Amino acid sequence: DSGVTQTPKHLITATGQRVTLRCSPRSGDLSVYWYQQSLDQGLQFLIQYYNGEERAKGNILERFSAQQFPDLHSELNLSSLELGDSALYFCASSASLARANTGELFFGEGSRLTVL
Amino acid sequence: AQKITQTQPGMFVQEKEAVTLDCTYDTSDPSYGLFWYKQPSSGEMIFLIYQGSYDQQNATEGRYSLNFQKARKSANLVISASQLGDSAMYFCAMRESSGGSYIPTFGRGTSLIVHP
Numbered sequence: 001d002s003g004v005t006q007t008p009k010h011l012i013t014a015t016g017q018r019v020t021l022r023c024s025p026r027s028g029d030l031s032v033y034w035y036q037q038s039l040d041q042g043l044q045f046l047i048q049y050y051n052g053e054e055r056a057k058g059n060i061l062e063r064f065s066a067q068q069f070p071d072l073h074s075e076l077n078l079s080s081l082e083l084g085d086s087a088l089y090f091c092a093s094s095a096s097l098a099r100a101n102t103g104e105l106f107f108g109e110g111s112r113l114t115v116l
Numbered sequence: 117a118q119k120i121t122q123t124q125p126g127m128f129v130q131e132k133e134a135v136t137l138d139c140t141y142d143t144s145d146p147s148y149g150l151f152w153y154k155q156p157s158s159g160e161m162i163f164l165i166y167q168g169s170y171d172q173q174n175a176t177e178g179r180y181s182l183n184f185q186k187a188r189k190s191a192n193l194v195i196s197a198s199q200l201g202d203s204a205m206y207f208c209a210m211r212e213s214s215g216g217s218y219i220p221t222f223g224r225g226t227s228l229i230v231h232p
Contacts, residue, residue: 002160002162033219042222042223042224042225043222043225045219045220045221048219056219058219090161092161105161105163107153107161107162108160109158109159109160110159110160112159
């Protein structure tokens, strides 16, 4: 158990809909990362937050947005969903930027999104 | 261009034997880090090992070692004495320091199957 909690574990929805994925990092971890894992694209970095502020942005679509709240949990919002958005969405956390520097990212079990 | 290349989509190994999973990388950043993660069928990503670009010695963690050949830009994972529980996807990742964000970029992964 990594200590990172993601909900929901599975989600099935229709095209055009909007969903919210939630992540609770390990206790005390300030940094949260979101990744998308799909069969054709592998594991793609979406966005990082550190202590409530956006720190880095990757290949995140404009239809997607995220935030990190004062209690450090994070939410990833996916809107106007398309079939191609079907993927496993991971949240990861690290204690600090320095710890992340040495690969100490702790991943949740992911949220599997299926868009029909 | 791919920053992390894993050329072996699938590997098979006999239980108790050693196996090497290949990873090559591309970066112009003098300060970088290389990691390996394991993803069992249950889906979670598990951090295995880290190698910094300035580390003189190859990293080791139990049965895992990282064969770091800087001039060749390769960071192969060696698993000694394979166990059935090692069957999983293995991802090589690299962290560059550009922009101070330290975001790991992942390869496409190698599927390892350990036979009894």
